[in-house]
Amino acid sequence: MSKDLFQAPDYYQIDDLLSEEHKLVRDAAREWVKRDISPIIEDYAQKAEFPKQIIKGLADIGAFGPYIPEKYGGAGLDQIAYGLIMQEIERGDSGVRSTASVQSSLVMYPIWKYGSEAQCEKYLPKLASGEFIGCFGLTEPDHGSNPGGMVTNFKDMGDHYLLNGAKMWISNAPFADIAVVWAKDETGRIHGLIVERGMEGFSTPETHNKWSLRASATGELIFDNVKVPKENILPKKSGLGAPLGCLDSARFGIAWGAVGAAMDCYDTALRYAKERIQFGKPIGSFQLQQKKLAEMITEITKAQLLAWRLGVLRNEGRATSAQISMAKRNNVDMAIKIAREARQILGGMGITGEYSIMRHMMNLESVITYEGTHDIHLLITGLDITGLNAFK
């Protein structure tokens, strides 16, 4: 890939809304992405491999559990700092951000919020330092948008639980040390169980042939009569609301992350449009290209403000799930459209790995689908404003 010349767009001086701590955290993540992600990510995406050597760096910039209390090894930051870290990582690559999101919001968050003190002490510090990598098993082959229909289940065998079933499309699965798995008990109620690599009957085959999130490892989780110790159930919350609470936290991070991917595409296209000469002039001087760029910066600015306001509401404990859905849906849609426009501004060069745009574009096809599809988030907004359920 060409040298990373990224300059962050801030058309509405949104930096003025950030604290000194926010800017320090953001700038550290930005520098790390420039130094440790940009030079290698294209190669890893091309060979469809997660760059495991970056795990320590992710931990060092506070990307694993940014808002988890320091006593458990987290960074103890607020929600805006968490969002800014996700923005910067996804500016580099959505797959790398996915690893950080899963670790923070889908593994550390449920252990912190729904786990026992012993579980917090056992797992959170190792997850924060990157010594352990986690994954989150909710989706099943026959239950994606409708996770409540899951068939993965466990039986109480007296001194342990017996877990059976399968999960699909699980980020980090192929190399995860632990999995937070959602399964039904004998009454049909959903619980979270911590399953550790090495438990007999537990396997994690990798999913190949992806054209999207190629630098993120995706796999299945297979449970064939896995004996899970009783102390591994998350005791403080059950029901579908438990995994959905984790998804709120992850979707919030995605709303910020998508802004990062869009900023990178815009910045690349703007620079290219000023340098590329056709018909004796920079292509950025043509009205058609200016329309694209002007609309991009407008949409990025709106998305930045949406993410920032949502961060304020989350810091105050007032953000609703429906507000988070709106931001995830809007910002990912904004980013994918900007990636497509930016790709065109680069002409033929836009399809090559010399530039990040095509990789962002393909990554965003997963981001618009996972953690609730574009359609499902629209239905959540529809339900919220009308009170009428259009899901079934």
Ligand SMILES: Cc1cc2nc3c(=O)[nH]c(=O)nc-3n(C[C@H](O)[C@H](O)[C@H](O)COP(=O)(O)OP(=O)(O)OC[C@H]3O[C@@H](n4cnc5c(N)ncnc54)[C@H](O)[C@@H]3O)c2cc1C
């Ligand atoms: C790369 C990647 C990584 C992922 N990582 C994880 C992970 O770590 N953990 C995890 O648990 N899951 C993960 N997922 C799974 C992801 O969350 C699901 O793919 C997503 O929820 C959609 O489910 P589905 O693919 O089964 O699609 P489906 O639910 O089958 O949906 C197919 C289409 O039907 C539409 N649709 C469905 N229901 C309705 C309705 N009621 N009304 C209108 N339209 C509807 C959808 O919007 C979609 O367009 C990942 C997915 C990908 C691609």
